[in-house]
Amino acid sequence: MKANKNLIFILGALGGLLYGYDNGVISGALLFIHDDIPLNSFTEGLVVASMLVGAIIGSGGSGPLSDRIGRRRLVLMIAVIYIVGSLILAVSQNMPMLVAGRLIIGLAVGGSMATVPVYLSEMAPTAYRGSLGSLNQLMITLGILAAYLVNYAFADIEGWRWMLGLAVVPSVILLIGIAFMPESPRWLLENRSEQAARDVMKITFNDETEINTEIKEMKEISAISESTWSILKSPWLRPTLVIGCVFALFQQIIGINAIIFYAPTIFSKAGLGEATSILGTVGIGTINVIVTIVAVFIADKIARKKLLITGNIGMVASLLVMAILIWTIGITSSAAIIIVCLSLFIVFFGLTWGPILWVMLPEMFPMRARGAATGLATLVLNIGTLIVAQLFPVLNSALSTEWVFLIFAVIGVFAMIFVIKYLPETRGRSLEEIEYDLRERTLGTEPKQIK
Template sequence: MNKNLSKGWIFFFGALGGLLYGYDTGVISGALLFINEDIQLSNFLEGVVVSSLLVGAIVGAGMSGYVSDRFGRRRVVFVIALIYLIGSLVLALSPNAAILIAGRVILGLAVGGSTAIVPVYLSEMAPTHQRGSLASLNQLMITIGIVLAYLVNYAFTPIEGWRWMLGLASVPALILMIGVLFMPESPRWLIKHNREKEARKIMALTRQQSEIDDEIKQMKKIEEVEESTWDVLKSKWVRPMLLVGSGIAVFQQFIGINAVIYYAPTIFTKAGLGNAASILGTLGIGIVNVLMTLVAIATIDKLGRKKLLLIGNVGMTLSLAVLATILFTAELTTAIAWMTVVFLGLFIMFFSATWGPVVWVMLPELFPLKARGAATGFTTLLLSLANLIVSLFFPVMLGALGTAWVFVIFAGIGVLAFLFVMKFVPETKGRSLEDIERDLRGEAS
């Protein structure tokens, strides 16, 4: 196998956990339209079914970062794939709401684990000059997973096959379990555990020899500092980046992206479309999501992380504000329903080209090697918690306030996110992970 092919497979399987996250995020939107035929769910229980995945994700994200720092990224990814497999089968066979919720919690453990580990693994495997684009593969896989979920939803709509929709996640989970057996361990984790010879061999798959020597020299210099993971996490120089990472993680969810992903068919049916048309409209949004993520991959190492976040905030906020204005002033018609699809599509376009991939790229970039897994796990825990809050209360807000006011709230949050990024978020483009860490230590000394 040549070097480029080996590199391709490494990053494909490295990012495959993102596809499972995307599939299990998107599939519930279509399944919800038909679950009530077999299992009666109140509005509150519907919110619990959707959000229970995030309860598991909070636990999974909190645990997996520390565990991966101790036992390695590769082993944890295998366990995550196994949990994905178990959770999807439990959901497909659920006889009642309690088992349905339990299955979503199990699946959430894997979702939380993959959100914490996949970005770290991709960032640590990637050469500096390609780190943004290669780490963005996580978001690309998430968006592809969402589109696959929408396609499966559409395919099984005629038979109302929600069990098939939920259960088919077991297929990519099985592929990931097999693929991870052939994935290399993160070279930075190997250096941390005094396995330089193995690290050099793995780095040779993605880097030139001169790059390898320089990176290993920088890694070993950092390793000379005697610190535990906990010492690093509680240190004064890490605290600002924990706040920045936590801020962008929470804002990514509070601007409403997963409310759209989870409930797009519900939004469209309330706007006047039928079930099949709603799922078809959602599929269109999913395809836009994938295409714009490809745009992000092409631009993130050129334009930079911070600039993309700011551009995204402007585009998302304006899309939501215009959509809310239309919904406030126009009567409900088929044309207005399809305008809802169009402006939510614009919202998705800006998110997918900016905040979607950039946050996943930046989180592991912000943190030092000795606590990268744990710190990324902590911030993705907060991301999952924010996701939980949005997904749990969105149906309630939609019923109490109406679609237009909900979009006004999300637009307001977009303005706050813009101000946060402008003031606090640093640029990490074109800098090695060790350079970023060294600068942080220097600023605190």
């Protein structure tokens, strides 16, 4: 039983690994694509951004779809889309094929970002929801590290097709694995039967009393006669929906994707060679995985908001130190400093903002609109990623590097103020308790209390 439970969460989070891999792999592949397919600064940005455009479409459409057909079926479809996109990238002969492959991959990326956190959150017992929800971010970091390792392995032969095409392997594993995974109990209660929900919860919950309590709370929420659309447009959800979208946007524009997408470019600007630059990203990816593993163990032990604020302080400090030192001694003399500061940034992000966003987004939204609302928030997240991917090369060319990092530091300060003032605390509370509190805290809504 325990092995089955672990397998459910690991395979359920595998979509995050693919998201991380396809995000990280392009940074190394771009160094060699030019030899076979000529790209200028505009078309290079288009290749990077096309995945993000697809992700915006995928995350926006997958939320309502997951509420309609179920989390598991949608992940199955996402795995197929990953496979198709990866194969197209591996055999690309021109820029339009690259863009098409990245766009298709983006549809899967957006879908997995919106669906996987919801699936994990709805499968997990309350006491372990933070840790199990953090598995999505852990898989993302493993995917990024795998991409960096593959980039380094194929750098000598300039094998960018292998770099992009190897995403097929985890895609096939996800396709096979998810076929044997159960559906979310909350979706089953809404769309099938109470017994179907109980059967799944018996796999992931250890306590029959806890199952009974959560089933009771789910039924009380389910008894409120509202459709997904009526909840999404209701005045009582609107403030939380805005907070969730802003939260997701901040996670991306805080600077992490500038590092993930363009770390080799930053290292090259600091005077490192191509192979050394890629090796530097492997080090950053390794640190990201290690600290995210730590985050899995602390996510349910420390308040979510306290973790986020601590992360903001650390990330801003890292960026400020790096900016000041580059300004005083110059970027070509700062390679070691840049590696250390970027690594510290990754440490604080990986412990806090990286995993906690994916834990909190599905926690914040009501059961009947959880997929759609999380999808909308991840749509905004992908817009933030697109903005960073498109603007960072422009800023890095127009401004000196220290000013670019200073801009991200200022954004980090605003993100911390946002967390302190607006973000709710969700640790240690069932999803239904959070939903009742959300309804009661908003104007004109006084539902029955959970007994």
